[in-house]
Amino acid sequence: MTTTPYLAVRDLTVAFGDVRAVSDLSYAVPLGRTLAIVGESGSGKSAAALAVMGLHDPATTRITGSVTVGGAEVVGMAPAELRALRGSRAAMVFQDPQSALHPYFTVGAQIAEAYRAHNAVSRRAARAHAADVLGRVGIPAARRRLDDYPHQFSGGMRQRVMIAMALVNDPKLLIADEPTTALDVTVQAQILDLIADLRREFGSAVVVITHDLGVVAEIADDVLVMYAGRCVERGPTRTVLGAPAHPYTWGLLESIPVVAEKPARLRPIPGSPPNPRTPPTGCAFHPRCRYPERVGDTACRDRMPELTGDGDRLSRCHLPRPDQVFRAEVLPLLGTGDQHVR
Amino acid sequence: MLLYVLRRLASAVSVVVATMFAGFGLFFLAPTDAAGAICGNNCSAERIAHIRASLGLDEPFLSQFGAYLTGVLVGRTYEAGGVVVECSAPCLGFSYQLNQPVTALIADALPVTVSIVAGAATVSLTVGVLTGAFAARRRGRVADRVAVAAALGLGSVPFFVVALISALYLAGTVLPRAEHIPISEDPLGWAAGLLAPWLTLGVVSAAAYTRHARAAMIESLGEDYIRTARAKGLSERRVVYRHGLRAAITPVATLFGMDVAFQLTGALFTEAIFGLPGLGVLTLRAFAVFDLPVLMGAVLVGATILVVMNLVVDIAYTVLDPRVRLT
Numbered sequence: 155m156t157t158t159p160y161l162a163v164r165d166l167t168v169a170f171g172d173v174r175a176v177s178d179l180s181y182a183v184p185l186g187r188t189l190a191i192v193g194e195s196g197s198g199k200s201a202a203a204l205a206v207m208g209l210h211d212p213a214t215t216r217i218t219g220s221v222t223v224g225g226a227e228v229v230g231m232a233p234a235e236l237r238a239l240r241g242s243r244a245a246m247v248f249q250d251p252q253s254a255l256h257p258y259f260t261v262g263a264q265i266a267e268a269y270r271a272h273n274a275v276s277r278r279a280a281r282a283h284a285a286d287v288l289g290r291v292g293i294p295a296a297r298r299r300l301d302d303y304p305h306q307f308s309g310g311m312r313q314r315v316m317i318a319m320a321l322v323n324d325p326k327l328l329i330a331d332e333p334t335t336a337l338d339v340t341v342q343a344q345i346l347d348l349i350a351d352l353r354r355e356f357g358s359a360v361v362v363i364t365h366d367l368g369v370v371a372e373i374a375d376d377v378l379v380m381y382a383g384r385c386v387e388r389g390p391t392r393t394v395l396g397a398p399a400h401p402y403t404w405g406l407l408e409s410i411p412v413v414a415e416k417p418a419r420l421r422p423i424p425g426s427p428p429n430p431r432t433p434p435t436g437c438a439f440h441p442r443c444r445y446p447e448r449v450g451d452t453a454c455r456d457r458m459p460e461l462t463g464d465g466d467r468l469s470r471c472h473l474p475r476p477d478q479v480f481r482a483e484v485l486p487l488l489g490t491g492d493q494h495v496r
Numbered sequence: 497m498l499l500y501v502l503r504r505l506a507s508a509v510s511v512v513v514a515t516m517f518a519g520f521g522l523f524f525l526a527p528t529d530a531a532g533a534i535c536g537n538n539c540s541a542e543r544i545a546h547i548r549a550s551l552g553l554d555e556p557f558l559s560q561f562g563a564y565l566t567g568v569l570v571g572r573t574y575e576a577g578g579v580v581v582e583c584s585a586p587c588l589g590f591s592y593q594l595n596q597p598v599t600a601l602i603a604d605a606l607p608v609t610v611s612i613v614a615g616a617a618t619v620s621l622t623v624g625v626l627t628g629a630f631a632a633r634r635r636g637r638v639a640d641r642v643a644v645a646a647a648l649g650l651g652s653v654p655f656f657v658v659a660l661i662s663a664l665y666l667a668g669t670v671l672p673r674a675e676h677i678p679i680s681e682d683p684l685g686w687a688a689g690l691l692a693p694w695l696t697l698g699v700v701s702a703a704a705y706t707r708h709a710r711a712a713m714i715e716s717l718g719e720d721y722i723r724t725a726r727a728k729g730l731s732e733r734r735v736v737y738r739h740g741l742r743a744a745i746t747p748v749a750t751l752f753g754m755d756v757a758f759q760l761t762g763a764l765f766t767e768a769i770f771g772l773p774g775l776g777v778l779t780l781r782a783f784a785v786f787d788l789p790v791l792m793g794a795v796l797v798g799a800t801i802l803v804v805m806n807l808v809v810d811i812a813y814t815v816l817d818p819r820v821r822l823t
């Protein structure tokens with residue numbers, strides 16, 4: 155793969171006061187590819203995404219490292235430049251369309267506004283364009299619905315409106331932060347299909363944030379697993395889901411009902427994510443991990459593992475042969491062979 | 497919508513009639529003798545009796561009320577000093593002390609009061625909302641602290657003190673002398689003459705709006721849709737003053753709806769202090785000399801203004817918040 159990445163994140167750290175939400179995060183997304191970022195709630199997925207969009211309040215947030223979008227450095231970018239980037243080359247879809255859309259403006263006005271923020275066109279032209287994109291994201295009778303308010307749409311339709319608004323300027327980078335979490339199960343798949351279609355159609359770089367591995371299997375080319383603000387495993391979707399190398403990823407796989415063959419075998423990850431104010435020493439996952447004894451000594455408690463691996467396949471764990479442990483102890487719980495990857 | 501307005505109108509009318517009834521009853525039961533008050537000192541018993549009869553004051557309550565209501569709806573006649581006076585609808589009675597129909601007295605005074613209230617409300621809403629929004633945007637910084645402290649300080653000084661200072665030292669010096677020139681005659685003169693009372697009443701009540709608007713803005717600026725607005729690449733000013741302010745206006749409108757009565761009372765003070773011939777001055781005079789018909793008329797008009805304003809605010813809600821359905 156020789157494409158230069160449209161989005162490149164290097165050693166990104168995001169801190170709110172003494173809370174470090176994201177640490178040393180690096181990844182790259184070329185045009186036409188989809189990266190899924192997975193992890194439990196509170197692992198820093200949104201904080202990292204907002205940093206890519208330059209949406210953190212500089213007064214309360216400290217950001218270091220580098221984020222380049224189409225070659226332009228976002229960290230420390232001047233406000234005017236940032237405004238020109240946001241909504242045009244890089245756009246974001248938020249988790250809850252109910253609260254992310256303004257309740258007092260019509261959807262037509264909100265979409266047209268996003269268009270006019272970056273294009274010197276008349277109101278009428280912006281409105282016509284808004285109707286076009288609204289139709290493109292699958293809203294029936296789009297032209298008639300321009301003057302409706304968000305509360306007049308169903309949850310799924312509202313998320314389509316949100317997506318239309320993000321796509322109105324044909325962004326080269328689309329970030330969708332848990333786009334289906336707030337929706338009914340029945341419409342989740344439709345929204346994911348829509349994002350996948352649009353990616354194919356426009357060849358944008360797409361980042362989908364989710365805590366649902368089913369979503370990952372369905373639409374992502376690459377996966378990045380986050381735990382306590384750090385990347386713990388990263389690689390092509392087939393590899394990461396087919397032969398995951400990190401105990402946290404195993405835990406995620408074991409805890410999804412769609413993947414585990416028998417619900418009785420469902421093994422939720424014990425314990426809960428660490429408090430970011432008091433992160434554990436060593437490997438952040440060690441209080442919940444089954445394998446520290448396997449590593450021996452107190453290595454897991456004392457030393458943070460490096461993110462290592464070959465090429466684009468990386469993981470952060472002290473276990474000497476994670477592939478063997480996975481095949482011998484985890485895979486049997488998930489079903490035979492490759493089957494757990496849908 | 498139309499049905500809602502009609503229903504609200506019906507209920508508004510019934511509130512006004514009830515007020516009228518209650519006011520009428522109160523005055524009817526009052527220990528002061530209206531006929532005596534009309535006649536003044538050195539009045540013969542004979543003359544009082546004559547006045548009582550001509551006013552129908554010896555009739556039972558309901559028939560007096562009926563006559564009054566008829567007067568409001570279709571007009572009636574009065575006999576004053578041997579002359580029959582035609583009082584056409586809406587006839588609010590006849591002031592024997594001023595020898596004029598109450599309707600005419602109120603028609604002269606009402607524009608003054610309405611001008612004061614409307615101007616002051618405009619000042620307080622504009623100043624309050626903009627200051628509040630400005631402070632919210634700079635929350636925690638010096639500009640915010642100054643605005644909050646100023647609002648707190650102004651809000652804790654009694655209104656009549658501010659009004660007195662303003663009337664004594666500002667009107668006629670820094671500001672034009674307070675006077676009422678009908679807007680139809682000279683719009684500029686109208687505005688100039690009312691500038692001092694507008695600013696006085698407006699700035700003092702702006703304090704409450706500032707605090708309220710600031711709180712509402714801080715809340716709305718924390719909403720997800722503000723982040724969406726920023727994510728679209730809108731300018732910070734547009735984010736704050738279009739997306740943020742738009743959502744903060746609804747709670748401010750609620751305050752405004754509850755505030756109309758206060759503004760009317762404030763106007764009463766303002767008129768008295770600045771010497772403007774409005775409803776307040778008319779009422780205060782009528783109160784002092786127990787000019788019952790004028791008092792009744794003022795109560796009625798005041799109640800009508802309140803009811804109409806509440807209706808207007810409720811209807812404004814549907815424009816302000818599209819999620820509000822009128823049923």
Ligand SMILES: Nc1ncnc2c1ncn2[C@@H]1O[C@H](COP(=O)(O)OP(=O)(O)O)[C@@H](O)[C@H]1O
Pocket residue numbers: 170173174175193194195196197198199200201202430
């Ligand atoms: N604006 C903020 N101020 C302080 N802490 C924050 C802020 N935003 C997020 N956090 C904290 O950062 C951590 C990561 O949050 P987030 O990125 O929202 O997680 P995720 O999206 O993975 O659920 C959490 O512990 C959260 O409490």
Ligand code: SF4
Pocket residue numbers: 400401402437438439440441443444445446449454459470471472473
């Ligand atoms: S480093 Fe140790 S504690 Fe961390 S995931 Fe690997 S085995 Fe578990």
Ligand SMILES: [Mg+2]
Pocket residue numbers: 196199200201331332
């Ligand atoms: Mg999140």
